[in-house]
Amino acid sequence: MARLRTLGVGPGWHCLDVGAGTGTVSRRLLAEAGVASVLAVDRDVRFLSARPVSGLDVLEADIRAPDALPGRFSLVHARFVLMHLPERDHLITALAELVAPGGVLVLSDAVDLTSDRTPGTPYSTVMRAMWQGLRATVGTDVSWVPSYPHLLRGAGLGSVAAGIHVPPLLPGSPISRFWADTWQRSRAAMLATGLVDDRAVDEAVRYLDSEECAALSAGMLTVWGWKPGEAPR
Numbered sequence: 001m002a003r004l005r006t007l008g009v010g011p012g013w014h015c016l017d018v019g020a021g022t023g024t025v026s027r028r029l030l031a032e033a034g035v036a037s038v039l040a041v042d043r044d045v046r047f048l049s050a051r052p053v054s055g056l057d058v059l060e061a062d063i064r065a066p067d068a069l070p071g072r073f074s075l076v077h078a079r080f081v082l083m084h085l086p087e088r089d090h091l092i093t094a095l096a097e098l099v100a101p102g103g104v105l106v107l108s109d110a111v112d113l114t115s116d117r118t119p120g121t122p123y124s125t126v127m128r129a130m131w132q133g134l135r136a137t138v139g140t141d142v143s144w145v146p147s148y149p150h151l152l153r154g155a156g157l158g159s160v161a162a163g164i165h166v167p168p169l170l171p172g173s174p175i176s177r178f179w180a181d182t183w184q185r186s187r188a189a190m191l192a193t194g195l196v197d198d199r200a201v202d203e204a205v206r207y208l209d210s211e212e213c214a215a216l217s218a219g220m221l222t223v224w225g226w227k228p229g230e231a232p233r
């Protein structure tokens with residue numbers, strides 16, 4: 001939200017939230033940024049439809065067919081969506097097409113900040129298994145994410161820039177609880193990689209919640225680029 005507000009998103013903006021999930025960002029755009037409207041698109045709209053609010057329009061659609069998405073928007077936004085879709089390269093071009101002249105495309109996805117020199121810890125071992133398991137089962141591939149600025153430029157957007165948010169892994173912090181919960185839900189896929197067993201996952205959960213933990217979380221890269229032209233807002 002801080003980035004979106006800095007980019008000027010606010011009253012008068014018509015927004016598209018792609019893969020909106022439960023609608024966290026869509027609802028905050030309306031309630032906090034005061035935008036005019038948000039079209040929230042997802043292939044599963046149960047959570048979006050469950051809590052209607054004024055200005056929030058819900059569309060059940062597969063975003064891999066973006067031609068089905070109506071109109072042009074001052075903001076086109078997708079968070080933690082494209083990293084899961086093998087068509088991400090083509091989709092970035094298609095989403096850029098949906099930005100109105102003077103509008104902005106904003107994408108956020110996870111970046112893996114480990115390297116060959118990252119020390120082996122219970123956390124790093126399990127994270128490696130998680131990325132590999134998600135890739136095998138869902139098609140998730142975060143290795144593309146650092147290329148997003150280049151891809152946005154290639155899609156004809158200007159003034160492209162990006163930043164990374166890396167929340168600290170402190171015991172009991174929201175991000176630590178998020179990873180522990182994610183490991184529980186993707187445990188089967190992680191075990192199937194052969195890189196970890198149940199004991200390793202349990203140990204990593206304990207490690208994450210202990211004072212012993214000394215690790216770097218995956219980050220969230222946010223990239224944005226502007227469509228040339230005057231804003232019609």
Ligand SMILES: C[S@@+](CC[C@H](N)C(=O)[O-])C[C@H]1O[C@@H](n2cnc3c(N)ncnc32)[C@H](O)[C@@H]1O
Pocket residue numbers: 018019020021022023024025041042043044061062063064078079080081084085
């Ligand atoms: C990790 S969630 C992110 C939700 C939301 N953007 C957020 O950041 O809170 C990914 C969302 O993308 C949706 N999604 C994945 N593939 C999709 C597709 N092909 N078409 C439409 N929605 C899709 C999922 O249903 C899910 O709600």
